[in-house]
Amino acid sequence: MASCVANELLHKIKQLSILLPINVCLRRRCSTSSKQRDSQRHLTTKSSSEKLVGVVGLEIHAQISSNSKLFSGSPVCFSAPPNSQVSFFDASLPGTLPVLNRRCVEAAVMTGLALNCTINKKSLFDRKHYFYADLPAGYQITQQRRPVAVDGVLTYSFLGGKKRSQVVRKHVQIKQIQLEQDSGKSLHDDVHSQTLIDLNRAGVGLMELVMEPDMSCGEEAAAAVRELQLILQALGTCQGNMSEGQLRVDANVSVHRPGEPLGVRTEVKNINSIRYLARAIDYEIQRQIGVMQRGGTVHNETRAYDSKSGETIPMRDKEGLQDYRFMPEPNLPPLIVFEDNATLPPGVDSSQVVVVQKIKEGLPELPSVKREHLVQAYGILPEHSFTLVNEEGLMEYFEEVMKATRKEPRKVIGWVMNELLGQLKQQDMSVSQSPISPAALAELLELQETGRVSSSGAKQVFQVMWGSSGKTAEQVIQEQDLGLVSDATQLHNICQKVVDSHPTEVHAIRNGNAKVLNKLMGLVQRELRGKADPVLVMEILKQKTRGGGC
Numbered sequence: 419m420a421s422c423v424a425n426e427l428l429h430k431i432k433q434l435s436i437l438l439p440i441n442v443c444l445r446r447r448c449s450t451s452s453k454q455r456d457s458q459r460h461l462t463t464k465s466s467s468e469k470l471v472g473v474v475g476l477e478i479h480a481q482i483s484s485n486s487k488l489f490s491g492s493p494v495c496f497s498a499p500p501n502s503q504v505s506f507f508d509a510s511l512p513g514t515l516p517v518l519n520r521r522c523v524e525a526a527v528m529t530g531l532a533l534n535c536t537i538n539k540k541s542l543f544d545r546k547h548y549f550y551a552d553l554p555a556g557y558q559i560t561q562q563r564r565p566v567a568v569d570g571v572l573t574y575s576f577l578g579g580k581k582r583s584q585v586v587r588k589h590v591q592i593k594q595i596q597l598e599q600d601s602g603k604s605l606h607d608d609v610h611s612q613t614l615i616d617l618n619r620a621g622v623g624l625m626e627l628v629m630e631p632d633m634s635c636g637e638e639a640a641a642a643v644r645e646l647q648l649i650l651q652a653l654g655t656c657q658g659n660m661s662e663g664q665l666r667v668d669a670n671v672s673v674h675r676p677g678e679p680l681g682v683r684t685e686v687k688n689i690n691s692i693r694y695l696a697r698a699i700d701y702e703i704q705r706q707i708g709v710m711q712r713g714g715t716v717h718n719e720t721r722a723y724d725s726k727s728g729e730t731i732p733m734r735d736k737e738g739l740q741d742y743r744f745m746p747e748p749n750l751p752p753l754i755v756f757e758d759n760a761t762l763p764p765g766v767d768s769s770q771v772v773v774v775q776k777i778k779e780g781l782p783e784l785p786s787v788k789r790e791h792l793v794q795a796y797g798i799l800p801e802h803s804f805t806l807v808n809e810e811g812l813m814e815y816f817e818e819v820m821k822a823t824r825k826e827p828r829k830v831i832g833w834v835m836n837e838l839l840g841q842l843k844q845q846d847m848s849v850s851q852s853p854i855s856p857a858a859l860a861e862l863l864e865l866q867e868t869g870r871v872s873s874s875g876a877k878q879v880f881q882v883m884w885g886s887s888g889k890t891a892e893q894v895i896q897e898q899d900l901g902l903v904s905d906a907t908q909l910h911n912i913c914q915k916v917v918d919s920h921p922t923e924v925h926a927i928r929n930g931n932a933k934v935l936n937k938l939m940g941l942v943q944r945e946l947r948g949k950a951d952p953v954l955v956m957e958i959l960k961q962k963t964r965g966g967g968c
Contacts, residue, residue, distance in 0.1 A: 475631035488623035489516030530567030552602030636696030811849035818856030
């Protein structure tokens with residue numbers, strides 16, 4: 419019994435002799451890490467005075483305007499009956515092979531040239547493997563190793579400054595433009611708890627444009643996407659209708675302090691509105707700043723934007739790098755484009771290949787050139803040209819009005835920007851939906867220019883025309899009795915009445931305060947409901963306040 423107790427005591431002493439050095443080491447290590455934490459806390463406190471800023475990069479999928487898909491002859495038609503535009507290749511039936519659509523290659527080259535990219539004379543196709551129910555092949559044909567265009571730049575503008583009337587110009591680098599095929603579409607039926615697959619979109623040609631993280635907020639990203647949208651529409655390479663999924667944006671967002679490495683980024687997927695893009699990015703920047711300021715960690719994850727709540731919500735984490743098992747596409751040879759006709763191999767027909775020089779010569783006028791043209795041709799302000807070009811159809815509307823009126827461009831731009839655009843924004847309408855045509859507005863401005871209606875009267879006529887589609891300005895003026903009063907006798911009598919009833923103002927005018935004349939002018943206009951000829955009234959008032967009588 420005694421020997422058992424002695425053996426147990428000896429065993430505990432051995433354990434203590436082993437554990438003691440470990441505990442000492444642990445205390446030393448804890449002490450050291452405590453000092454490190456104090457040091458880190460000091461550094462964090464020091465650097466927290468520097469403001470955290472956002473960093474934004476974009477990946478944009480633009481659907482190519484083409485009658486058929488990228489690798490098959492299936493037609494491209496939005497809102498066609500489900501699975502009605504699907505070839506054997508689109509459905510990935512065994513034995514089918516891809517045939518490259520030359521129109522899609524030309525669209526990618528044209529877009530690359532418009533964005534000052536280097537066009538690779540030889541590019542390659544790859545298979546990107548991942549499983550989705552609406553990707554029947556189990557892989558996507560894309561351009562991972564060598565895309566069709568690289569190293570471009572997009573110059574964009576937006577209204578900034580204190581009064582938001584100054585045009586701010588910025589640049590974002592384009593890393594690459596690659597051709598790839600779209601996937602199908604999953605239709606979730608919550609009523610029957612099932613998911614249906616529509617392969618109409620499978621295989622549609624896309625251009626993926628990858629932008630470097632050169633932007634800092636939602637406003638800049640939205641302006642860059644809007645400029646790109648205008649360029650694609652001008653080129654005809656993409657219709658850019660975001661509501662139909664023709665332009666889809668993924669935003670990579672992170673925050674950091676200037677001078678420090680970039681922070682952990684999150685990806686906000688499939689944003690289908692420029693307005694929502696700006697809101698999603700700004701919300702995500704503020705969310706990440708809040709996490710950092712609370713001492714938390716921003717996770718590398720994919721998020722979605724909920725337009726109802728105005729928040730981004732988690733979809734899946736990206737901590738583990740997904741292996742797409744890229745491999746060369748065995749069924750497609752390298753894509754070759756030629757600089758000009760002189761570089762074509764003997765016997766090759768130029769109509770059967772893509773020639774960069776030919777595409778370059780056919781580039782249309784881009785939005786930036788249109789803005790310069792408007793400023794030089796009409797003498798309007800740069801910020802006005804910015805709005806005219808950025809609002810779809812507004813520049814064409816303005817130029818149609820200018821063709822039909824003698825009114826000065828700056829006065830016409832005032833009507834287009836304030837009256838027309840103001841009404842359109844208020845009622846959430848596009849320029850093409852305006853009930854007042856360019857010819858109708860030009861007629862109204864001509865009547866004002868020739869003295870048929872006053873400035874205030876013209877605005878009343880405009881409002882009536884807006885609500886009474888089809889009525890001309892002349893008809894409204896007659897029906898509403900809004901024509902300018904130019905009868906000299908009537909104007910003299912009313913002016914005399916106003917002068918006689920305001921001796922104090924007349925005395926001030928005679929003592930040199932000419933500004934008071936405007937008050938008398940307003941009183942006369944009130945008498946005539948704004949229909950008096952302002953030039954004639956001012957002359958009469960000047961005569962009468964000088965004591966010139968009638």
